[in-house]
Amino acid sequence: MKRKLLILCLLFIGTQIHVFSQDLEAIRQELNKASENSTFLKDFKYNLNPGEYQKLSIILSKNANYHFFIYNEDKKTVEFKLVDKEKEILPTKITLKHKNILDLEYKLKESGIYTIIINNKTDKNRKSIILLTMDGDDNLTKTLSSADVKEVTNENADCEEIVIINSSNENSQNKQNEITEDEIFIIVEQMPRFGNTDDDKESGKLFREFIAKQIVYPEEAKAKNIQGRVYITFVIGKDGYIKNAKIARGVHPALDQEALRVVYSSPKWMAGMQRGQNVNVSYTIPITFDLKKDKKGE
Numbered sequence: 001m002k003r004k005l006l007i008l009c010l011l012f013i014g015t016q017i018h019v020f021s022q023d024l025e026a027i028r029q030e031l032n033k034a035s036e037n038s039t040f041l042k043d044f045k046y047n048l049n050p051g052e053y054q055k056l057s058i059i060l061s062k063n064a065n066y067h068f069f070i071y072n073e074d075k076k077t078v079e080f081k082l083v084d085k086e087k088e089i090l091p092t093k094i095t096l097k098h099k100n101i102l103d104l105e106y107k108l109k110e111s112g113i114y115t116i117i118i119n120n121k122t123d124k125n126r127k128s129i130i131l132l133t134m135d136g137d138d139n140l141t142k143t144l145s146s147a148d149v150k151e152v153t154n155e156n157a158d159c160e161e162i163v164i165i166n167s168s169n170e171n172s173q174n175k176q177n178e179i180t181e182d183e184i185f186i187i188v189e190q191m192p193r194f195g196n197t198d199d200d201k202e203s204g205k206l207f208r209e210f211i212a213k214q215i216v217y218p219e220e221a222k223a224k225n226i227q228g229r230v231y232i233t234f235v236i237g238k239d240g241y242i243k244n245a246k247i248a249r250g251v252h253p254a255l256d257q258e259a260l261r262v263v264y265s266s267p268k269w270m271a272g273m274q275r276g277q278n279v280n281v282s283y284t285i286p287i288t289f290d291l292k293k294d295k296k297g298e
Contacts, residue, residue, distance in 0.1 A: 024129055031069045031131040032249050034097040038067055038133035040231045040249040042284065047127040048078070048120035056116040060108055065135040068104040069097070071128055077121035080130065082106060084114050184235055184280045190273040192236040192281050194266070207266070211287060214262045218254035222291065226252045229288045230259040238278035240268040248284055259287045 024045065031043070046054050060066060070080060082089045082104075093105040108114075120126045193199075195206035221227070228251035235244045245263045250256040263285075272281035 024127070027071055027129050028131075030071065030098075030101060031129060034101045034103065035067065035069045035131055035133045038135055040284075040286075041066075041132045041134055043248065044116065044118075044130045044132065045128075046118050046130070047125070048118065049125055050120060050123045053117060053119035056118075057113055058116065060106075060111065060114050062108050062111045064108070066106045066108070067133045067135070068106070069131040069133065070102045070104065071100055078126050078128075079117070079119040079121060080104070081117040081119075082114055083117055084110075084112065089114070184282050185272065185274060186282050188272045188274040188279055188281055192240070192272040192283075193270040207285075210266065211262055211285075214265055215287070215289075216258065217289060217291070218258050220254045221252055221289065225291065226255065227289045227291050228252070228255065229286045230255055231284060231286050232259050232263050233282065233284045234263055236269050236272060236281050236283065238271050238280055240271045242266050242269070251289070255289050258289075262287070 028043065032040075044056060048054060068080070068082070082091075089106065089108070091104040092107045093103075095103040095105070097103050116130075118130070191200050191203075193203040194210070195203060197203050197206065229249075230247065230251050231249040233244075233246055233248045234242050237243050242263060245260055247256045247260065271278040273279065
């Protein structure tokens with residue numbers, strides 16, 4: 001009975017995503033507001049022509065409680081599914097946040113690779129963002145590495161991590177063996193490394209220490225007792241320098257700008273490599289501003 005009610009609920013509101021004319025930044029702000037009580041992991045942007053669908057494979061942990069936040073205004077038929085080995089996984093809970101945002105909550109029984117499918121069943125182009133968050137943030141202060149991917153893939157540990165494996169548009173040609181000039185990877189054979197180390201995890205530790213030393217708590221934020229965690233996305237270019245840094249989830253303009261300043265002040269990295277070539281690699285990291293701690297960046 002419970003399953004039937006859940007399916008009916010999904011048919012009514014759960015899988016109908018309206019991708020509206022509002023710009024993506026406005027959508028992102030609305031989703032961030034609705035998800036402020038959970039930990040940001042990743043946002044997925046899509047731009048689909050009529051009849052197109054997009055797949056994205058991710059590694060998720062059985063010990064985490066995940067939320068997909070979806071903007072839904074007029075129930076236009078853009079369908080969202082979470083799939084495990086071609087079997088659709090139903091949410092454990094569906095909540096209508098505010099008036100237009102759905103929170104699809106998943107408690108997974110197994111760690112492994114899951115597939116997100118976004119299917120545009122309309123006769124118009126649809127463009128929007130889906131936001132993924134997690135309850136709790138014990139392990140999110142570290143930068144992802146290729147070692148983390150291997151650990152979760154082999155299920156050797158119950159690691160509360162999300163790692164993006166690949167994305168693909170089924171209507172695009174398969175260019176798996178080609179690396180284009182502007183292509184951006186999230187996981188590569190050899191991840192970028194910060195500092196004088198050949199170890200991925202040590203590289204992440206050194207970068208966090210660099211951020212902690214460089215952070216200067218803005219006086220404006222101090223005066224107003226503003227604190228919180230800023231999430232920054234950036235690309236480590238094939239030349240080893242950071243570019244395209246932006247706020248994925250902000251707290252206050254003063255804190256956001258300081259987080260961006262520190263990330264851009266990073267010295268050169270050792271570039272990531274895929275199939276023997278230097279490539280662009282994307283990262284998302286949190287930077288914590290806490291007035292109660294001597295250490296301001298994590």
